[in-house]
Amino acid sequence: MILIFVGTAGSGKTTLTGEFGKYLEENGYSVGYVNLDTGAEKLPYKPDLDVREDLTVWELLKKGYGPNGAIVESYELLMPQLMDYTERIIRLNGERDYVLLDTPGQVEVFLFHEFGVKLVESLPEPLSVYLFGPEILRGIHDFCFVHVFATLIGLRLGTVTVPALSKVDSGDSVEDYRKFLDNPDYLTARLKFEASTQGLLAYNLCSALSEVLAPVRTLYLSAKKRVGFEDLETLAHEHRCTCGDLT
Amino acid sequence: MILIFVGTAGSGKTTLTGEFGKYLEENGYSVGYVNLDTGAEKLPYKPDLDVREDLTVWELLKKGYGPNGAIVESYELLMPQLMDYTERIIRLNGERDYVLLDTPGQVEVFLFHEFGVKLVESLPEPLSVYLFGPEILRGIHDFCFVHVFATLIGLRLGTVTVPALSKVDSGDSVEDYRKFLDNPDYLTARLKFEASTQGLLAYNLCSALSEVLAPVRTLYLSAKKRVGFEDLETLAHEHRCTCGDLT
Numbered sequence: 001m002i003l004i005f006v007g008t009a010g011s012g013k014t015t016l017t018g019e020f021g022k023y024l025e026e027n028g029y030s031v032g033y034v035n036l037d038t039g040a041e042k043l044p045y046k047p048d049l050d051v052r053e054d055l056t057v058w059e060l061l062k063k064g065y066g067p068n069g070a071i072v073e074s075y076e077l078l079m080p081q082l083m084d085y086t087e088r089i090i091r092l093n094g095e096r097d098y099v100l101l102d103t104p105g106q107v108e109v110f111l112f113h114e115f116g117v118k119l120v121e122s123l124p125e126p127l128s129v130y131l132f133g134p135e136i137l138r139g140i141h142d143f144c145f146v147h148v149f150a151t152l153i154g155l156r157l158g159t160v161t162v163p164a165l166s167k168v169d170s171g172d173s174v175e176d177y178r179k180f181l182d183n184p185d186y187l188t189a190r191l192k193f194e195a196s197t198q199g200l201l202a203y204n205l206c207s208a209l210s211e212v213l214a215p216v217r218t219l220y221l222s223a224k225k226r227v228g229f230e231d232l233e234t235l236a237h238e239h240r241c242t243c244g245d246l247t
Numbered sequence: 248m249i250l251i252f253v254g255t256a257g258s259g260k261t262t263l264t265g266e267f268g269k270y271l272e273e274n275g276y277s278v279g280y281v282n283l284d285t286g287a288e289k290l291p292y293k294p295d296l297d298v299r300e301d302l303t304v305w306e307l308l309k310k311g312y313g314p315n316g317a318i319v320e321s322y323e324l325l326m327p328q329l330m331d332y333t334e335r336i337i338r339l340n341g342e343r344d345y346v347l348l349d350t351p352g353q354v355e356v357f358l359f360h361e362f363g364v365k366l367v368e369s370l371p372e373p374l375s376v377y378l379f380g381p382e383i384l385r386g387i388h389d390f391c392f393v394h395v396f397a398t399l400i401g402l403r404l405g406t407v408t409v410p411a412l413s414k415v416d417s418g419d420s421v422e423d424y425r426k427f428l429d430n431p432d433y434l435t436a437r438l439k440f441e442a443s444t445q446g447l448l449a450y451n452l453c454s455a456l457s458e459v460l461a462p463v464r465t466l467y468l469s470a471k472k473r474v475g476f477e478d479l480e481t482l483a484h485e486h487r488c489t490c491g492d493l494t
Contacts, residue, residue: 067286068352105315
Protein backbone atom coordinates (compact mmCIF):
# COMPACT_ATOMS: atom_id res chain seq x y z
CA MET A 1 0.00 0.00 0.00
CA ILE A 2 1.60 3.24 -1.18
CA LEU A 3 0.82 6.54 0.55
CA ILE A 4 1.97 9.77 -1.09
CA PHE A 5 2.24 12.90 1.03
CA VAL A 6 1.84 15.98 -1.17
CA GLY A 7 1.82 19.63 -0.08
CA THR A 8 3.62 22.94 -0.15
CA ALA A 9 6.97 23.52 1.57
CA GLY A 10 6.35 23.63 5.31
CA SER A 11 3.03 21.76 5.25
CA GLY A 12 4.52 18.95 7.29
CA LYS A 13 5.15 16.16 4.76
CA THR A 14 8.51 15.04 6.12
CA THR A 15 7.54 15.15 9.80
CA LEU A 16 4.37 13.20 9.04
CA THR A 17 6.24 10.61 6.99
CA GLY A 18 8.55 10.00 9.96
CA GLU A 19 5.91 9.99 12.70
CA PHE A 20 3.22 8.07 10.84
CA GLY A 21 5.84 5.52 9.79
CA LYS A 22 6.89 5.04 13.41
CA TYR A 23 3.25 4.69 14.44
CA LEU A 24 2.65 2.01 11.80
CA GLU A 25 5.79 0.12 12.84
CA GLU A 26 4.74 0.24 16.50
CA ASN A 27 1.46 -1.32 15.40
CA GLY A 28 3.26 -4.23 13.80
CA TYR A 29 3.39 -3.15 10.18
CA SER A 30 6.52 -3.16 8.03
CA VAL A 31 7.15 0.24 6.45
CA GLY A 32 9.24 1.43 3.51
CA TYR A 33 10.35 5.07 3.32
CA VAL A 34 11.03 7.00 0.12
CA ASN A 35 12.47 10.51 -0.03
CA LEU A 36 11.87 12.29 -3.34
CA ASP A 37 13.05 15.73 -2.18
CA THR A 38 16.41 16.70 -3.68
CA GLY A 39 16.41 19.71 -1.37
CA ALA A 40 15.73 17.84 1.88
CA GLU A 41 17.96 18.49 4.87
CA LYS A 42 17.76 16.13 7.86
CA LEU A 43 15.13 13.41 7.64
CA PRO A 44 13.38 12.01 10.74
CA TYR A 45 13.33 8.53 9.12
CA LYS A 46 15.83 6.23 7.43
CA PRO A 47 14.94 6.20 3.72
CA ASP A 48 15.00 2.93 1.77
CA LEU A 49 15.19 5.04 -1.37
CA ASP A 50 16.61 8.55 -1.35
CA VAL A 51 16.95 10.69 -4.50
CA ARG A 52 19.73 12.64 -2.78
CA GLU A 53 22.02 9.68 -3.29
CA ASP A 54 21.94 10.62 -6.97
CA LEU A 55 21.65 14.40 -6.75
CA THR A 56 21.03 17.26 -4.35
CA VAL A 57 19.96 20.86 -4.92
CA TRP A 58 23.15 21.93 -3.13
CA GLU A 59 25.35 20.39 -5.83
CA LEU A 60 23.55 22.45 -8.48
CA LEU A 61 23.72 25.62 -6.40
CA LYS A 62 27.49 25.13 -6.22
CA LYS A 63 27.58 24.76 -9.99
CA GLY A 64 26.08 28.23 -10.34
CA TYR A 65 22.35 27.59 -10.69
CA GLY A 66 19.97 29.98 -8.95
CA PRO A 67 17.72 28.55 -6.21
CA ASN A 68 14.60 28.18 -8.41
CA GLY A 69 16.57 26.82 -11.34
CA ALA A 70 18.49 24.34 -9.16
CA ILE A 71 15.28 22.80 -7.79
CA VAL A 72 13.67 22.35 -11.21
CA GLU A 73 16.91 21.24 -12.89
CA SER A 74 17.51 18.57 -10.23
CA TYR A 75 14.35 16.78 -11.40
CA GLU A 76 15.28 17.23 -15.07
CA LEU A 77 18.58 15.51 -14.32
CA LEU A 78 16.88 12.69 -12.40
CA MET A 79 14.53 11.82 -15.30
CA PRO A 80 16.84 9.04 -16.63
CA GLN A 81 16.59 7.34 -13.20
CA LEU A 82 12.79 7.52 -13.10
CA MET A 83 12.17 3.97 -14.30
CA ASP A 84 14.66 2.65 -11.75
CA TYR A 85 12.97 4.56 -8.91
CA THR A 86 9.55 3.30 -10.00
CA GLU A 87 10.74 -0.30 -10.04
CA ARG A 88 12.38 0.06 -6.63
CA ILE A 89 9.21 1.56 -5.12
CA ILE A 90 7.08 -1.24 -6.59
CA ARG A 91 9.52 -3.85 -5.25
CA LEU A 92 9.52 -2.16 -1.83
CA ASN A 93 5.72 -2.18 -1.89
CA GLY A 94 5.83 -5.94 -2.46
CA GLU A 95 8.07 -6.45 0.58
CA ARG A 96 6.44 -4.06 3.08
CA ASP A 97 2.89 -3.44 4.33
CA TYR A 98 3.17 0.29 3.70
CA VAL A 99 5.42 2.49 1.56
CA LEU A 100 5.42 6.20 2.45
CA LEU A 101 6.45 8.69 -0.24
CA ASP A 102 7.79 12.02 0.98
CA THR A 103 7.52 14.29 -2.07
CA PRO A 104 9.55 17.36 -3.17
CA GLY A 105 9.50 20.38 -0.84
CA GLN A 106 7.89 22.57 -3.48
CA VAL A 107 4.58 20.98 -4.50
CA GLU A 108 4.81 22.37 -8.03
CA VAL A 109 7.86 20.26 -8.88
CA PHE A 110 5.75 17.20 -8.20
CA LEU A 111 2.52 18.34 -9.84
CA PHE A 112 3.79 20.24 -12.83
CA HIS A 113 6.99 18.41 -13.68
CA GLU A 114 6.97 15.17 -15.63
CA PHE A 115 9.02 13.59 -12.83
CA GLY A 116 6.17 13.44 -10.32
CA VAL A 117 3.36 12.76 -12.77
CA LYS A 118 5.17 9.94 -14.60
CA LEU A 119 6.39 8.35 -11.38
CA VAL A 120 2.93 8.23 -9.82
CA GLU A 121 1.14 6.94 -12.93
CA SER A 122 3.27 3.79 -12.83
CA LEU A 123 2.54 2.97 -9.18
CA PRO A 124 -0.18 0.46 -8.19
CA GLU A 125 -3.23 2.31 -6.72
CA PRO A 126 -1.43 4.76 -4.43
CA LEU A 127 -3.40 7.04 -2.11
CA SER A 128 -2.40 10.72 -2.12
CA VAL A 129 -2.76 12.82 1.01
CA TYR A 130 -2.84 16.57 0.32
CA LEU A 131 -1.48 18.35 3.39
CA PHE A 132 -2.29 21.99 4.08
CA GLY A 133 -1.70 24.03 7.20
CA PRO A 134 -4.34 26.16 9.00
CA GLU A 135 -2.47 29.31 7.89
CA ILE A 136 -3.82 29.09 4.35
CA LEU A 137 -7.45 29.21 5.58
CA ARG A 138 -7.84 32.99 5.70
CA GLY A 139 -11.40 33.36 4.40
CA ILE A 140 -14.42 31.12 3.83
CA HIS A 141 -13.60 30.84 0.11
CA ASP A 142 -10.29 29.19 1.07
CA PHE A 143 -12.19 26.13 2.34
CA CYS A 144 -13.53 25.77 -1.18
CA PHE A 145 -10.01 26.35 -2.54
CA VAL A 146 -8.48 23.42 -0.63
CA HIS A 147 -11.24 21.05 -1.73
CA VAL A 148 -10.84 21.98 -5.38
CA PHE A 149 -7.05 21.88 -5.10
CA ALA A 150 -7.22 18.35 -3.68
CA THR A 151 -9.43 17.42 -6.65
CA LEU A 152 -6.88 18.96 -9.03
CA ILE A 153 -4.06 16.95 -7.45
CA GLY A 154 -6.16 13.84 -8.03
CA LEU A 155 -6.76 14.88 -11.63
CA ARG A 156 -3.10 15.58 -12.31
CA LEU A 157 -1.67 12.50 -10.57
CA GLY A 158 -4.55 10.14 -11.35
CA THR A 159 -4.83 9.07 -7.71
CA VAL A 160 -7.53 9.15 -5.09
CA THR A 161 -6.57 12.23 -3.09
CA VAL A 162 -7.63 13.06 0.45
CA PRO A 163 -7.35 16.59 1.83
CA ALA A 164 -5.70 16.68 5.26
CA LEU A 165 -5.45 19.67 7.55
CA SER A 166 -2.04 19.34 9.16
CA LYS A 167 -0.60 20.85 12.33
CA VAL A 168 -4.02 20.82 14.06
CA ASP A 169 -2.20 21.11 17.38
CA SER A 170 -1.11 24.66 16.57
CA GLY A 171 -3.69 26.90 18.14
CA ASP A 172 -7.19 27.24 16.70
CA SER A 173 -9.95 24.80 17.40
CA VAL A 174 -10.40 22.07 14.84
CA GLU A 175 -14.17 22.31 15.26
CA ASP A 176 -14.23 25.67 13.48
CA TYR A 177 -12.57 24.06 10.47
CA ARG A 178 -14.70 20.91 10.57
CA LYS A 179 -17.90 22.92 10.12
CA PHE A 180 -16.75 24.02 6.68
CA LEU A 181 -14.59 21.12 5.56
CA ASP A 182 -16.87 18.23 6.58
CA ASN A 183 -20.13 19.79 5.50
CA PRO A 184 -20.26 20.96 1.86
CA ASP A 185 -23.88 22.10 2.24
CA TYR A 186 -23.01 24.35 5.16
CA LEU A 187 -20.00 25.70 3.24
CA THR A 188 -22.02 26.58 0.13
CA ALA A 189 -24.82 28.06 2.24
CA ARG A 190 -22.30 30.33 3.94
CA LEU A 191 -20.58 31.19 0.65
CA LYS A 192 -23.93 32.28 -0.75
CA PHE A 193 -23.91 35.19 1.68
CA GLU A 194 -20.35 36.31 0.95
CA ALA A 195 -20.64 39.56 -0.96
CA SER A 196 -17.09 39.47 -2.41
CA THR A 197 -16.13 38.34 -5.92
CA GLN A 198 -14.14 35.54 -4.30
CA GLY A 199 -17.20 34.44 -2.33
CA LEU A 200 -19.34 34.30 -5.47
CA LEU A 201 -16.69 32.43 -7.45
CA ALA A 202 -16.22 29.95 -4.57
CA TYR A 203 -19.98 29.48 -4.32
CA ASN A 204 -20.26 28.73 -8.04
CA LEU A 205 -17.22 26.42 -8.00
CA CYS A 206 -18.08 24.45 -4.89
CA SER A 207 -21.81 24.12 -5.44
CA ALA A 208 -21.24 22.89 -9.00
CA LEU A 209 -18.56 20.45 -7.92
CA SER A 210 -20.48 19.02 -4.98
CA GLU A 211 -23.05 17.81 -7.52
CA VAL A 212 -20.60 15.91 -9.72
CA LEU A 213 -17.85 14.76 -7.36
CA ALA A 214 -18.05 12.05 -4.74
CA PRO A 215 -17.58 13.59 -1.28
CA VAL A 216 -14.23 12.80 0.29
CA ARG A 217 -13.52 12.84 3.99
CA THR A 218 -11.07 15.42 5.28
CA LEU A 219 -8.38 14.27 7.70
CA TYR A 220 -7.25 16.32 10.71
CA LEU A 221 -3.66 15.50 11.55
CA SER A 222 -0.98 16.46 13.98
CA ALA A 223 2.30 14.67 13.47
CA LYS A 224 3.65 15.98 16.77
CA LYS A 225 0.68 14.80 18.86
CA ARG A 226 -0.24 11.87 16.61
CA VAL A 227 -3.74 13.25 16.15
CA GLY A 228 -5.76 11.61 13.36
CA PHE A 229 -3.33 8.72 12.82
CA GLU A 230 -6.06 6.09 13.35
CA ASP A 231 -8.24 7.89 10.78
CA LEU A 232 -5.43 7.93 8.24
CA GLU A 233 -4.71 4.24 8.88
CA THR A 234 -8.42 3.39 8.49
CA LEU A 235 -8.65 5.40 5.28
CA ALA A 236 -5.55 3.71 3.87
CA HIS A 237 -7.00 0.32 4.80
CA GLU A 238 -10.33 1.13 3.16
CA HIS A 239 -8.52 2.40 0.06
CA ARG A 240 -6.62 -0.88 -0.19
CA CYS A 241 -9.88 -2.84 0.06
CA THR A 242 -12.17 -0.74 -2.11
CA CYS A 243 -9.70 0.90 -4.48
CA GLY A 244 -11.04 4.36 -4.55
CA ASP A 245 -14.40 4.81 -2.89
CA LEU A 246 -13.62 6.91 0.18
CA THR A 247 -16.98 8.56 0.71
CA MET B 248 -3.06 49.07 -14.88
CA ILE B 249 -1.36 46.26 -13.00
CA LEU B 250 -0.53 42.96 -14.71
CA ILE B 251 0.58 40.02 -12.56
CA PHE B 252 2.47 37.18 -14.20
CA VAL B 253 1.95 33.97 -12.21
CA GLY B 254 3.27 30.49 -13.00
CA THR B 255 5.64 27.72 -12.01
CA ALA B 256 9.42 28.07 -12.16
CA GLY B 257 10.48 28.02 -15.79
CA SER B 258 7.07 29.01 -17.22
CA GLY B 259 8.54 32.21 -18.63
CA LYS B 260 7.36 34.93 -16.21
CA THR B 261 10.61 36.89 -16.10
CA THR B 262 11.30 36.76 -19.84
CA LEU B 263 7.73 37.84 -20.58
CA THR B 264 7.90 40.70 -18.07
CA GLY B 265 11.01 42.00 -19.84
CA GLU B 266 9.82 41.52 -23.43
CA PHE B 267 6.22 42.63 -22.97
CA GLY B 268 7.46 45.67 -21.06
CA LYS B 269 9.78 46.58 -23.95
CA TYR B 270 6.92 46.09 -26.39
CA LEU B 271 4.66 48.41 -24.40
CA GLU B 272 7.38 51.05 -24.14
CA GLU B 273 8.00 50.88 -27.90
CA ASN B 274 4.30 51.51 -28.33
CA GLY B 275 4.49 54.69 -26.31
CA TYR B 276 3.38 53.49 -22.89
CA SER B 277 5.22 54.15 -19.65
CA VAL B 278 5.94 50.91 -17.77
CA GLY B 279 6.84 50.11 -14.16
CA TYR B 280 8.62 46.85 -13.34
CA VAL B 281 8.35 44.97 -10.04
CA ASN B 282 10.42 41.93 -9.12
CA LEU B 283 8.92 39.88 -6.26
CA ASP B 284 11.28 36.89 -6.64
CA THR B 285 13.84 36.69 -3.82
CA GLY B 286 15.56 33.90 -5.77
CA ALA B 287 15.83 35.72 -9.09
CA GLU B 288 19.19 35.80 -10.84
CA LYS B 289 19.68 38.19 -13.76
CA LEU B 290 16.63 40.17 -14.81
CA PRO B 291 16.05 41.27 -18.43
CA TYR B 292 14.49 44.53 -17.16
CA LYS B 293 15.41 47.29 -14.72
CA PRO B 294 13.08 46.90 -11.73
CA ASP B 295 11.53 49.97 -10.11
CA LEU B 296 10.90 47.81 -7.06
CA ASP B 297 13.02 44.74 -6.30
CA VAL B 298 12.51 42.61 -3.18
CA ARG B 299 16.13 41.47 -3.48
CA GLU B 300 17.22 44.87 -2.23
CA ASP B 301 15.84 43.74 1.14
CA LEU B 302 16.59 40.02 1.02
CA THR B 303 17.74 37.23 -1.27
CA VAL B 304 17.44 33.45 -1.00
CA TRP B 305 21.25 33.28 -1.24
CA GLU B 306 21.68 35.17 2.04
CA LEU B 307 19.49 32.61 3.81
CA LEU B 308 21.29 29.69 2.17
CA LYS B 309 24.54 31.09 3.54
CA LYS B 310 22.96 31.27 6.99
CA GLY B 311 22.35 27.53 6.88
CA TYR B 312 18.77 27.23 5.59
CA GLY B 313 18.00 24.42 3.17
CA PRO B 314 16.83 25.41 -0.34
CA ASN B 315 13.09 24.88 0.34
CA GLY B 316 13.25 26.52 3.75
CA ALA B 317 15.24 29.49 2.43
CA ILE B 318 12.62 30.28 -0.23
CA VAL B 319 9.68 30.14 2.18
CA GLU B 320 11.55 31.93 4.98
CA SER B 321 12.54 34.79 2.69
CA TYR B 322 8.84 35.70 2.33
CA GLU B 323 8.23 35.29 6.08
CA LEU B 324 11.01 37.79 6.67
CA LEU B 325 9.64 40.22 4.07
CA MET B 326 6.17 40.33 5.67
CA PRO B 327 6.96 43.51 7.69
CA GLN B 328 7.75 45.29 4.38
CA LEU B 329 4.51 44.20 2.72
CA MET B 330 2.60 47.42 3.36
CA ASP B 331 5.52 49.44 2.02
CA TYR B 332 5.68 47.31 -1.17
CA THR B 333 1.93 47.65 -1.67
CA GLU B 334 2.09 51.43 -1.35
CA ARG B 335 5.04 51.66 -3.72
CA ILE B 336 3.24 49.54 -6.33
CA ILE B 337 0.09 51.64 -6.04
CA ARG B 338 2.16 54.82 -6.39
CA LEU B 339 3.99 53.39 -9.41
CA ASN B 340 0.62 52.48 -10.92
CA GLY B 341 -0.43 56.10 -10.56
CA GLU B 342 2.67 57.29 -12.41
CA ARG B 343 2.86 54.74 -15.24
CA ASP B 344 0.43 53.34 -17.81
CA TYR B 345 1.32 49.76 -16.92
CA VAL B 346 2.94 48.06 -13.93
CA LEU B 347 4.21 44.52 -14.53
CA LEU B 348 4.59 42.21 -11.52
CA ASP B 349 7.11 39.38 -11.90
CA THR B 350 6.13 36.94 -9.12
CA PRO B 351 8.21 34.41 -7.12
CA GLY B 352 9.88 31.61 -9.08
CA GLN B 353 7.90 28.94 -7.23
CA VAL B 354 4.19 29.62 -7.78
CA GLU B 355 3.25 28.14 -4.40
CA VAL B 356 5.05 30.88 -2.48
CA PHE B 357 2.76 33.37 -4.13
CA LEU B 358 -0.49 31.39 -3.94
CA PHE B 359 -0.15 29.69 -0.58
CA HIS B 360 1.85 32.19 1.41
CA GLU B 361 0.23 35.23 2.99
CA PHE B 362 2.81 37.41 1.24
CA GLY B 363 1.32 36.98 -2.24
CA VAL B 364 -2.32 36.84 -1.22
CA LYS B 365 -2.19 39.91 1.04
CA LEU B 366 -0.17 41.92 -1.46
CA VAL B 367 -2.57 41.28 -4.31
CA GLU B 368 -5.75 41.92 -2.33
CA SER B 369 -4.63 45.51 -1.69
CA LEU B 370 -3.94 46.32 -5.35
CA PRO B 371 -6.54 48.12 -7.51
CA GLU B 372 -8.13 45.67 -10.01
CA PRO B 373 -5.01 43.86 -11.21
CA LEU B 374 -5.22 41.30 -14.01
CA SER B 375 -3.44 37.98 -13.40
CA VAL B 376 -1.94 36.03 -16.28
CA TYR B 377 -1.38 32.34 -15.48
CA LEU B 378 1.53 31.12 -17.61
CA PHE B 379 1.97 27.43 -18.37
CA GLY B 380 4.30 25.76 -20.84
CA PRO B 381 3.24 23.17 -23.46
CA GLU B 382 5.18 20.52 -21.51
CA ILE B 383 2.47 20.20 -18.88
CA LEU B 384 -0.16 19.26 -21.50
CA ARG B 385 0.47 15.52 -21.56
CA GLY B 386 -3.11 14.21 -21.85
CA ILE B 387 -6.54 15.63 -22.71
CA HIS B 388 -7.43 15.90 -19.01
CA ASP B 389 -4.52 18.35 -18.59
CA PHE B 390 -6.41 20.91 -20.70
CA CYS B 391 -9.14 20.77 -18.07
CA PHE B 392 -6.48 20.97 -15.34
CA VAL B 393 -5.06 24.29 -16.60
CA HIS B 394 -8.52 25.85 -16.88
CA VAL B 395 -9.45 24.85 -13.34
CA PHE B 396 -6.03 25.88 -12.03
CA ALA B 397 -6.46 29.34 -13.58
CA THR B 398 -9.85 29.56 -11.85
CA LEU B 399 -8.24 28.54 -8.55
CA ILE B 400 -5.59 31.25 -8.92
CA GLY B 401 -8.43 33.72 -9.43
CA LEU B 402 -10.20 32.39 -6.36
CA ARG B 403 -7.11 32.56 -4.19
CA LEU B 404 -5.88 35.98 -5.33
CA GLY B 405 -9.29 37.53 -5.94
CA THR B 406 -8.29 38.68 -9.42
CA VAL B 407 -9.56 38.09 -12.92
CA THR B 408 -7.13 35.45 -14.18
CA VAL B 409 -6.38 34.58 -17.79
CA PRO B 410 -4.70 31.31 -18.73
CA ALA B 411 -1.80 31.80 -21.14
CA LEU B 412 0.09 29.10 -22.96
CA SER B 413 3.67 30.33 -23.01
CA LYS B 414 6.61 29.39 -25.22
CA VAL B 415 4.34 28.69 -28.21
CA ASP B 416 7.39 29.04 -30.42
CA SER B 417 8.88 25.84 -29.05
CA GLY B 418 7.79 23.09 -31.42
CA ASP B 419 4.23 21.82 -31.57
CA SER B 420 1.51 23.54 -33.50
CA VAL B 421 -0.61 25.96 -31.51
CA GLU B 422 -3.67 24.83 -33.46
CA ASP B 423 -3.67 21.48 -31.67
CA TYR B 424 -3.87 23.27 -28.34
CA ARG B 425 -6.45 25.81 -29.50
CA LYS B 426 -8.94 23.07 -30.31
CA PHE B 427 -9.11 22.11 -26.65
CA LEU B 428 -8.39 25.39 -24.90
CA ASP B 429 -10.67 27.68 -26.93
CA ASN B 430 -13.59 25.33 -27.22
CA PRO B 431 -14.94 23.98 -23.90
CA ASP B 432 -17.67 22.00 -25.70
CA TYR B 433 -15.14 20.18 -27.85
CA LEU B 434 -12.99 19.51 -24.79
CA THR B 435 -15.83 18.01 -22.76
CA ALA B 436 -17.04 16.01 -25.77
CA ARG B 437 -13.58 14.49 -26.13
CA LEU B 438 -13.24 13.91 -22.39
CA LYS B 439 -16.50 11.96 -22.45
CA PHE B 440 -14.77 9.27 -24.49
CA GLU B 441 -11.68 9.01 -22.29
CA ALA B 442 -11.95 5.70 -20.51
CA SER B 443 -9.46 6.56 -17.72
CA THR B 444 -10.35 7.69 -14.19
CA GLN B 445 -8.61 10.98 -14.99
CA GLY B 446 -10.73 11.41 -18.11
CA LEU B 447 -13.94 10.85 -16.15
CA LEU B 448 -12.89 13.21 -13.35
CA ALA B 449 -11.90 15.88 -15.88
CA TYR B 450 -15.20 15.43 -17.71
CA ASN B 451 -17.18 15.90 -14.49
CA LEU B 452 -15.06 18.87 -13.39
CA CYS B 453 -15.00 20.75 -16.68
CA SER B 454 -18.58 20.13 -17.75
CA ALA B 455 -19.86 21.29 -14.34
CA LEU B 456 -17.64 24.35 -14.35
CA SER B 457 -18.47 25.43 -17.90
CA GLU B 458 -22.05 25.85 -16.71
CA VAL B 459 -21.27 28.15 -13.81
CA LEU B 460 -18.15 30.05 -14.87
CA ALA B 461 -17.90 32.76 -17.47
CA PRO B 462 -15.68 31.58 -20.32
CA VAL B 463 -12.28 33.25 -20.39
CA ARG B 464 -10.10 33.58 -23.45
CA THR B 465 -6.79 31.73 -23.46
CA LEU B 466 -3.72 33.62 -24.61
CA TYR B 467 -0.99 32.08 -26.75
CA LEU B 468 2.30 33.79 -26.07
CA SER B 469 5.89 33.65 -27.10
CA ALA B 470 8.13 36.15 -25.36
CA LYS B 471 11.00 35.37 -27.73
CA LYS B 472 8.99 35.92 -30.92
CA ARG B 473 6.53 38.41 -29.43
CA VAL B 474 3.60 36.21 -30.39
CA GLY B 475 0.26 37.16 -28.80
CA PHE B 476 1.46 40.52 -27.45
CA GLU B 477 -1.34 42.42 -29.21
CA ASP B 478 -3.88 40.03 -27.68
CA LEU B 479 -2.46 40.53 -24.21
CA GLU B 480 -2.48 44.30 -24.68
CA THR B 481 -6.09 44.21 -25.92
CA LEU B 482 -7.15 42.04 -23.01
CA ALA B 483 -5.43 44.34 -20.52
CA HIS B 484 -7.12 47.32 -22.15
CA GLU B 485 -10.55 45.64 -21.98
CA HIS B 486 -9.93 44.70 -18.36
CA ARG B 487 -9.17 48.29 -17.52
CA CYS B 488 -12.39 49.44 -19.19
CA THR B 489 -14.79 46.72 -18.08
CA CYS B 490 -13.21 45.62 -14.82
CA GLY B 491 -13.59 41.93 -15.13
CA ASP B 492 -15.73 40.79 -18.04
CA LEU B 493 -13.24 39.08 -20.35
CA THR B 494 -15.57 36.69 -22.17
